[in-house]
Amino acid sequence: MQRRGLAASGQPPGEPGPGSAELWEQEMERLCASRVPVRALPYPMEDKRVIWWLRVPDGEQPSCWERWLRKRQMERRRLRDSVQRLARGFGLWEAALYEIGGLFGTGIQSYFTFLRFLLLLNLLTFLLTASFVLLPLVWLHPPVPGPALNLTLQCPGSDQPPAGLQRFHNQFWNILTGRAFNNTYLFYGAYRAGPETSSAYSVRLAYLLSPLFCLLLCFCGTLRRMVKGLPQKPFLGRGHRRALSTKVFSSWDFCIHVPEAAFLKKREISKEFKVELEEQQRFEQVQQQTGAQRAYHLLTYLRVNLLIGLLVAGAISAIFWATKYSQDNKEEELFLLLQYLPPGVIAMVNFLGPLLFVFLVQLENLPPNTEVNVILIWCVVLKLTSLGMFSFSLGQTVLCLGRNTTSCESYSYNACDYQCWENSVGEEFYKLSIFNFLLMVAFTFLVTLPRRLLVDRLSGQFWAWLDREEFLVPKNVLDIVAGQTVTWMGLFYCPLLPLLNTIFIFLTFYIKKYTLLKNSRTSPRLFRASSSTFFFQLVLLLGLLLAVLPLGYVVTSIHSSWDCGLFGAYSAPWQVVPELVALHLPLVGQRTLHYLSSNAFSFPLLLLLSLVLTACVSQAKANAQAIQELRKQLLWQVKDKWHLVEDLSRLLSKSGPIDSPEPESPRPRASRPRSFCPGFPCPGSPGPRSPWLGSSLGHPAGMHSHSPGPHGSPVPVCRFRYPSTVEP
Structure with missing residues (x-):
């Protein structure tokens, strides 16, 4: 003591x-x-x-x-x-992201954060490929010669290019088309290894599993980021929205002392208030619609989607015929133009398609949120289906999919025109990636920049109407997702394509930042970073699924080239896995893998997953019910606190005059039930306290009481104070 x-x-x-x-x-x-x-x-x-x-x-x-x-x-x-x-x-682009978020809001900041995420994914993919494939291949020094192609088939024509074509094949065009890197590790054909042995490191298995593992890693990272950015408001409902007054009184960071940081914080809070008010206005407009108005909007919605669907079908057909014509005439004199015909058609479709979508949707006078959703959904469909049709047309030309087989196609691919068909497919994805980046750079410095200079320096009604280009976050996100999908689709044929895409994304960040700060105006349609992040990751998952399907078909069903690469001696690249299992694993391990791949294991696994899913659904329902009960309990605790304040005020008024006015309750006194324990804390409150002491740590600041002293004179009962409250 x-x-x-x-x-x-x-x-x-x-x-x-x-x-x-x-x-x-x-x-x-x-x-x-x-x-x-x-x-x-x-x-x-x-x-x-x-x-x-x-x-x-x-x-x-x-x-x-x-x-x-x-x-x-x-x-x-x-x-x-x-x-x-x-x-x-020292984080990558931390200062730039903070500046963008403060000036333009978290919605536009989420696009640049998405760029950083894709940069890290591509860099990690390249590091995994270099660690498990390139370094062991260089260290082991495999034999260079591979199995020769035995062309004893009746191939029409000669496979030699015309003599006049050589003048077009200078080094610059070879770099643009990818033919300058045919004998490098950029493409599949340069990877060679000797026969499989029981002791050596299997470069074939590493080359086969590296793309699959990288895609699985990208899927896990994207799914985790999508779940993290999942908007919670649709699950909570409109009744549990946070009041706007809460943001007004709790948004400011009182640790900010720098004027520049305070300015950015003010802009960020202003953007958040605009988003909140715009969402509330949209909700009220939807609630005020009648049944006839909703039916009219539904018919308009169906008509717009039908017209846009016909446009998408026409665009996909144009991409198919452009790819087929380019492959059938690849040795003509107009070599470069024909080589870049499919990427050019895809770029034109992706540029004109969203403009036509916006024009058609705005003609129908749809609600603002429906308009944005329709445009975004059809833009996603257009970009992903265009890449899917490009892959299918390549497969039909190179792998003879859907065509009558001839003597030149007995190896499941066109052996006469594409002796190393993996390199040819890799060149197509390489050209598509190069073309997308060059088109973005050209559009920025040849269209957006001159437009900004003309609008700023010239006056007139036309230039005021033209204005600067609007920075549309969904359009830019779809462009970068399309480029990332191309990288994933070419991962097997062009293993170093993620390194090239990493460089492109790094440069894209600074180009887009310059465009946003100098050449563009922000969109008047504001949106939240949480909802935009979820949408971005969802589109990225769709692109990943689009890349996995053709890759899985090629790995398991298509015969590899005979004169290049690692899998020329196998009927399909996946056949190397059973061979290595038989060489390296003991008999017990082989039987275990065989059981895991059989139906005897699949049915119990399906039953177990069903039980786990049932348990998860039951737990989710129990959690939802517990949350509702906790909300009710929180409301009752607030009411109990007001009962305690009323009882304390009544007892203090009986014992003597009070110094401060009685606190007002947000609800009328007659509308609240009486306390079951007047003058004392209700059950569950921390520890019994004497209300007549007048002040403790739980009492409101500034409330004093006077209790009668020994001689009847009121003795002020003072509040307890810690050393930190002692005035010097």
């Missing part, structure tokens, strides 16, 4: 001694007996130190070992915090 007496002797100046000492003892007894961690107490740091010191039992001092451990823990915690702050400071 010596320490308590010393602590109690530290009286705040101007406070009566006996009342303060008595309150001090009571509070210290309660705090010392409580098991609440000091860190969780709502007190200043100085008061927490006093409470922690008082909780140590009398006569007990921590040993040297305990003090040393506590000191090391504090040092490790401080070091971890410093490392995290340093990592955030």
